[in-house]
Amino acid sequence: MRNVGIILRRELASYFSTPVAYVFIVIFLMLAGMFTFYFGNFYEGGSATLDAFFFYHPWLYLFLVPAISMRLWAEERKSGSIELLMTLPVTLMDAVLGKFLAAWLFTGIALALTFPIWITVNYLGDPDNGVIFAAYIGSLLMAGGFLAIGTCLSAITRNQVIAFIITVVVCFLFLVSGIPLVLEPISAILPQSLVDTVAGLSLWTHFESIRKGVIDLRDLLYYAFLISAWLVANAIVLDGNKAE
Amino acid sequence: MDTNRTKALGFSALAIIAVLFIAAVMLSNTLFRGVRLDLTENQLYTLSDGTRAVLGDIDEPINLYFFFSDRATEDLPQWRAYSRRVRETLEEFVAISRGKLNLQVIDPQPFSEEEDEASRFGLPGVPVRGAEDGIFFGLAATNSVDDEEIIPFFDPAKEEFLEYDLARLIYTLDNPEKPVVGLLSSMPLQSGFDPLTNRMREPWAVSTQIQQLFDVRNLEDGLDAIDEEIDVLLVVHPKSLSEQTVYAIDQFVMGGGRAMIFVDPFSQFEQIDTDPNDPTAAMMADRSSNLPTLFDAWGIEFSAEQGILDAGAALQVAARSGRGAVSHLGLIGLTGDSFSEQDVVTSGLTSMNFLIAGYFGLSDDSPLELQPLVVTTPESSLAPVQRFKVTIDPAELQDGFEPSGERWPIAVRVSGELPSAFADGAPTIAPVADDLEAATALPAHRASSDGPVNLVLVGDVDLLADELWVRVQRLFGERLLEELASNGAFVINSLDNLTGSSDLIGVRGRASFVRPFQRVEDLRREAALRFRDTEQQLQKELEETESRLTELQSSRTDADNLLILSDEQREEIERFQARKLEIRQELRRVRRELDKDIEQLGTVLKIINIALVPLLIILFAVGSAWFTSRRAREA
Numbered sequence: 044m045r046n047v048g049i050i051l052r053r054e055l056a057s058y059f060s061t062p063v064a065y066v067f068i069v070i071f072l073m074l075a076g077m078f079t080f081y082f083g084n085f086y087e088g089g090s091a092t093l094d095a096f097f098f099y100h101p102w103l104y105l106f107l108v109p110a111i112s113m114r115l116w117a118e119e120r121k122s123g124s125i126e127l128l129m130t131l132p133v134t135l136m137d138a139v140l141g142k143f144l145a146a147w148l149f150t151g152i153a154l155a156l157t158f159p160i161w162i163t164v165n166y167l168g169d170p171d172n173g174v175i176f177a178a179y180i181g182s183l184l185m186a187g188g189f190l191a192i193g194t195c196l197s198a199i200t201r202n203q204v205i206a207f208i209i210t211v212v213v214c215f216l217f218l219v220s221g222i223p224l225v226l227e228p229i230s231a232i233l234p235q236s237l238v239d240t241v242a243g244l245s246l247w248t249h250f251e252s253i254r255k256g257v258i259d260l261r262d263l264l265y266y267a268f269l270i271s272a273w274l275v276a277n278a279i280v281l282d283g284n285k286a287e
Numbered sequence: 288m289d290t291n292r293t294k295a296l297g298f299s300a301l302a303i304i305a306v307l308f309i310a311a312v313m314l315s316n317t318l319f320r321g322v323r324l325d326l327t328e329n330q331l332y333t334l335s336d337g338t339r340a341v342l343g344d345i346d347e348p349i350n351l352y353f354f355f356s357d358r359a360t361e362d363l364p365q366w367r368a369y370s371r372r373v374r375e376t377l378e379e380f381v382a383i384s385r386g387k388l389n390l391q392v393i394d395p396q397p398f399s400e401e402e403d404e405a406s407r408f409g410l411p412g413v414p415v416r417g418a419e420d421g422i423f424f425g426l427a428a429t430n431s432v433d434d435e436e437i438i439p440f441f442d443p444a445k446e447e448f449l450e451y452d453l454a455r456l457i458y459t460l461d462n463p464e465k466p467v468v469g470l471l472s473s474m475p476l477q478s479g480f481d482p483l484t485n486r487m488r489e490p491w492a493v494s495t496q497i498q499q500l501f502d503v504r505n506l507e508d509g510l511d512a513i514d515e516e517i518d519v520l521l522v523v524h525p526k527s528l529s530e531q532t533v534y535a536i537d538q539f540v541m542g543g544g545r546a547m548i549f550v551d552p553f554s555q556f557e558q559i560d561t562d563p564n565d566p567t568a569a570m571m572a573d574r575s576s577n578l579p580t581l582f583d584a585w586g587i588e589f590s591a592e593q594g595i596l597d598a599g600a601a602l603q604v605a606a607r608s609g610r611g612a613v614s615h616l617g618l619i620g621l622t623g624d625s626f627s628e629q630d631v632v633t634s635g636l637t638s639m640n641f642l643i644a645g646y647f648g649l650s651d652d653s654p655l656e657l658q659p660l661v662v663t664t665p666e667s668s669l670a671p672v673q674r675f676k677v678t679i680d681p682a683e684l685q686d687g688f689e690p691s692g693e694r695w696p697i698a699v700r701v702s703g704e705l706p707s708a709f710a711d712g713a714p715t716i717a718p719v720a721d722d723l724e725a726a727t728a729l730p731a732h733r734a735s736s737d738g739p740v741n742l743v744l745v746g747d748v749d750l751l752a753d754e755l756w757v758r759v760q761r762l763f764g765e766r767l768l769e770e771l772a773s774n775g776a777f778v779i780n781s782l783d784n785l786t787g788s789s790d791l792i793g794v795r796g797r798a799s800f801v802r803p804f805q806r807v808e809d810l811r812r813e814a815a816l817r818f819r820d821t822e823q824q825l826q827k828e829l830e831e832t833e834s835r836l837t838e839l840q841s842s843r844t845d846a847d848n849l850l851i852l853s854d855e856q857r858e859e860i861e862r863f864q865a866r867k868l869e870i871r872q873e874l875r876r877v878r879r880e881l882d883k884d885i886e887q888l889g890t891v892l893k894i895i896n897i898a899l900v901p902l903l904i905i906l907f908a909v910g911s912a913w914f915t916s917r918r919a920r921e922a
Binding site for chain 1: 293297300304307311315316320323325326327328329803804805806895897898899901904905907908912
């Protein structure tokens with residue numbers, strides 16, 4: 044666990060040593076603000092909730108999270124620094140966990156920097172802050188889910204762009220598996236219980252349910268299973284790479 | 288070979304993980320139902336203690352058949368989401384009921400046996416946008432003696448009362464006898480002989496409706512005690528009741544009894560005996576009712592001397608002069624936001640009509656809690672009852688009317704623990720000879736209420752009269768009622784709610800409260816206020832300018848020079864006309880300014896939320912880069 048901490052710190056520091064991290068945060072904050080105010084009509088809507096803000100998070104993460112995760116392993120593999128990492132006295136799982144947690148913490152920092160909108164909605168009216176708190180937790184968990192998928196897929200290739208594209212595609216599938224556009228064609232071939240299972244695998248469905256203000260154990264477990272599964276897969280992929 | 292083996296192993300490991308993941312999600316979905324943390328302010332997703340108590344008390348098993356057109360709504364995620372909410376609530380009910388509730392979920396597909404079953408229960412297939420056929424989304428429930436209760440359709444607009452509706456349905460099936468209503472009334476609610484017309488009188492529509500749903504027992508003034516079998520007491524227009532009766536009401540309420548009381552500062556529909564020798568006597572007769580002994584002791588304030596005028600809800604009546612219609616400020620039709628959204632009794636109502644209602648309040652030392660059910664509009668004020676007695680033309684009520692800005696509660700729910708209004712015990716009743724046995728049979732005096740009481744008080748009696756809310760028609764000898772307002776529904780809802788268990792009354796609607804941008808609304812109001820002041824000022828100036836202009840023109844008396852203006856006069860007229868234009872321009876500008884503050888605030892907030900933090904981050908990044916490079920140079 045100590046090793047995880049060391050890797051986490053090293054990774055996180057490396058984010059802020061280049062302008063990339065700042066650019067990412069700035070873009071994330073500006074897009075979140077613009078989506079909320081212009082597409083979500085937050086101000087004109089006149090309702091003291093952050094629905095307009097959280098509604099766009101899945102779509103924001105869909106493109107921004109793969110941008111963070113794409114370099115995690117692909118770069119190490121390309122530059123060969125992965126070999127160095129493997130010679131260090133850390134287990135594969137330590138390295139995977141350390142990198143993932145650093146990326147998640149970084150996303151968390153970006154998310155936390157949206158705090159002016161929380162202050163704004165409290166300034167304008169009397170929102171249900173419990174619901175907003177839950178929605179923030181849901182958003183952070185969803186970002187974790189996206190990141191876990193992204194880190195694993197970043198390990199399968201040396202090319203960052205390919206890692207980015209594959210991650211967007213897979214995350215997109217996980218996102219839309221809860222919307223009718225996708226469920227409709229499947230329901231023609233599969234029985235309803237299986238269709239509901241597919242819907243139950245969707246990042247979207249679980250985020251939506253937390254966003255209402257109820258933190259259900261099933262939703263928490265879903266994210267825990269999702270993140271663990273992809274991280275274990277990540278370790279297996281890296282192990283396979285070693286054999287190459 | 289080795290590499291290939293490792294790869295094959297890796298792939299199978301990945302496949303196993305995928306399968307494990309799906310299995311774990313499916314398993315947790317079935318295992319951990321209902322384990323959750325409700326962070327919403329009003330605990331929107333947590334069953335209330337009242338519901339838990341109702342479910343804990345079920346004696347005989349109850350079968351629930353939840354019909355939802357699962358297949359037909361595959362493309363309608365909103366309906367599926369709400370159906371999931373209903374289903375999960377039902378499942379939570381089942382979990383708490385200790386095996387007394389059995390739930391069956393049925394998907395009635397077209398032309399199936401399940402569809403026939405839904406129809407047999409009387410559930411309709413409701414047309415919904417996006418679905419080809421009507422969808423079934425209702426609940427049927429039966430108890431051990433095959434009584435049936437249904438909720439025909441779960442309306443998402445009534446989501447906040449979902450828990451109440453379900454708990455009510457289960458309570459009704461668990462307690463199948465008709466609830467008993469004790470009626471103590473001085474108004475001609477029920478059918479009977481009318482001495483004025485010498486004919487049989489039809490019952491009021493509201494009375495017919497009550498009789499359909501409840502077992503009504505008539506009570507007369509002078510009673511010693513109210514039968515314990517009575518679930519709810521309905522008191523209408525209590526006029527000079529004997530102390531004995533008042534004591535009986537007090538003791539009924541102290542015993543946990545629930546009551547709905549209608550009092551009135553001025554009842555138009557009260558039948559006053561006419562005296563042919565003194566026609567003004569009927570006009571000046573006291574038409575008010577009150578329960579001062581009880582209300583004073585309990586800290587309930589009701590003035591029988593003042594009635595409410597409401598310009599914001601006044602209905603039109605035919606003018607006395609016969610020319611057109613005129614607003615009757617005492618005859619009011621309340622709608623929309625006058626009804627409490629948080630109370631199941633009023634939340635579904637669309638409109639209610641009242642005729643010269645009174646209002647309720649609580650004294651400072653009252654142990655009760657008051658929740659308004661129906662309030663007037665802010666454009667209302669009070670007028671002494673005397674005015675209604677002498678006013679013949681409703682138009683006269685507008686004379687000197689000034690809105691108070693206050694919203695007066697004319698129907699309220701009061702609850703809480705109470706002391707008896709008879710602190711010294713039962714009033715001494717003139718002893719009736721040889722009736723000692725009956726006197727000893729009276730129940731022991733209750734000095735305070737057994738638990739919290741629950742009363743619905745209404746400051747108007749006339750709202751019960753047919754004239755205020757239904758049009759009665761006769762068709763082939765059948766009486767057909769066309770409802771024009773929800774007065775009847777209000778009475779039925781209240782009785783229905785009061786006859787339920789006290790646990791049920793505790794299950795309040797959890798309105799997903801509307802949360803407006805208070806600050807924006809304040810700005811809008813302030814701007815409107817400012818605009819009104821400036822507008823009034825400008826308007827006044829405009830009128831003055833115009834009258835000066837007219838004055839100027841009419842002052843030219845010399846007939847010879849009527850068409851020729853002196854230079855001085857022309858200048859003056861031009862000056863005033865220019866000023867008039869200026870004022871009009873100013874008025875238009877003020878109107879534009881109205882929304883300026885709101886727009887400005889929006890812009891500032893947009894800038895803060897979109898640009899401020901990014902800007903600070905950029906500054907920080909540049910700063911730290913500069914600092915690092917300087918340190919590197921120095922080193």
